Amino acid sequence: KAGVTQTPRYLIKTRGQQVTLSCSPISGHRSVSWYQQTPGQGLQFLFEYFSETQRNKGNFPGRFSGRQFSNSRSEMNVSTLELGDSALYLCASSPPDRGETQYFGPGTRLLVL
Amino acid sequence: GDSVTQMEGPVTLSEEAFLTINCTYTATGYPSLFWYVQYPGEGLQLLLKATKADDKGSNKGFEATYRKETTSFHLEKGSVQVSDSAVYFCALAASNTGNQFYFGTGTSLTVIP
Numbered sequence: 001k002a003g004v005t006q007t008p009r010y011l012i013k014t015r016g017q018q019v020t021l022s023c024s025p026i027s028g029h030r031s032v033s034w035y036q037q038t039p040g041q042g043l044q045f046l047f048e049y050f051s052e053t054q055r056n057k058g059n060f061p062g063r064f065s066g067r068q069f070s071n072s073r074s075e076m077n078v079s080t081l082e083l084g085d086s087a088l089y090l091c092a093s094s095p096p097d098r099g100e101t102q103y104f105g106p107g108t109r110l111l112v113l
Numbered sequence: 114g115d116s117v118t119q120m121e122g123p124v125t126l127s128e129e130a131f132l133t134i135n136c137t138y139t140a141t142g143y144p145s146l147f148w149y150v151q152y153p154g155e156g157l158q159l160l161l162k163a164t165k166a167d168d169k170g171s172n173k174g175f176e177a178t179y180r181k182e183t184t185s186f187h188l189e190k191g192s193v194q195v196s197d198s199a200v201y202f203c204a205l206a207a208s209n210t211g212n213q214f215y216f217g218t219g220t221s222l223t224v225i226p
Binding site: 042094 | 144145147149155156157158159162164202206207208209210211212213214215216217218219
């Protein structure tokens with residue numbers, strides 16, 4: 001079974017721009033979560049989507065948004081990029097129930113200049 | 114709220130040494146607990162999990178026991194190898210609806226020959 005895939009793997013943007021990251025979950029997994037990983041803050045939860053609806057949301061500003069499509073693929077968008085948005089963005093998929101193992105993609109490394 | 118507290122790193126051990134990485138948690142109810150491992154440049158991989166009190170998760174020589182009385186899930190390995198060098202994350206599945214995870218800050222392990 002194919003794993004979680006994320007595109008692109010690397011991205012360089014400048015301040016003020018916007019960016020869209022994509023995540024394809026494992027086949028059959030309907031829950032997709034997004035995390036931001038930085039050396040200073042560690043792994044921080046952004047949001048979780050299930051059946052095209054945001055089910056949980058972390059403590060990030062409204063510049064961070066996401067969506068999920070009917071095939072469970074998900075995208076996250078960051079508008080008006082700031083230098084501090086430079087990070088590894090990880091996507092994880094799982095069956096929908098609480099406590100199910102989350103399976104992570106390789107991440108998208110975003111650098112904001 | 115739910116949270117995970119993980120032993121600070123970095124940890125440096127000689128090959129064949131005994132490893133313990135401490136993890137304690139705060140949660141409502143009975144969360145599932147996980148250990149993930151991250152190798153350089155990669156996403157997180159599930160190492161082991163436990164879903165109820167007194168369960169022992171094990172994989173590749175690593176073990177962790179779900180201790181409700183001490184709210185702990187310490188990771189142990191009897192004899193580490195150079196290939197175990199990585200960052201280890203303790204996590205719990207949150208008590209809210211959906212499948213949101215909380216992660217510890219991660220512990221970097223370096224094993225020297």
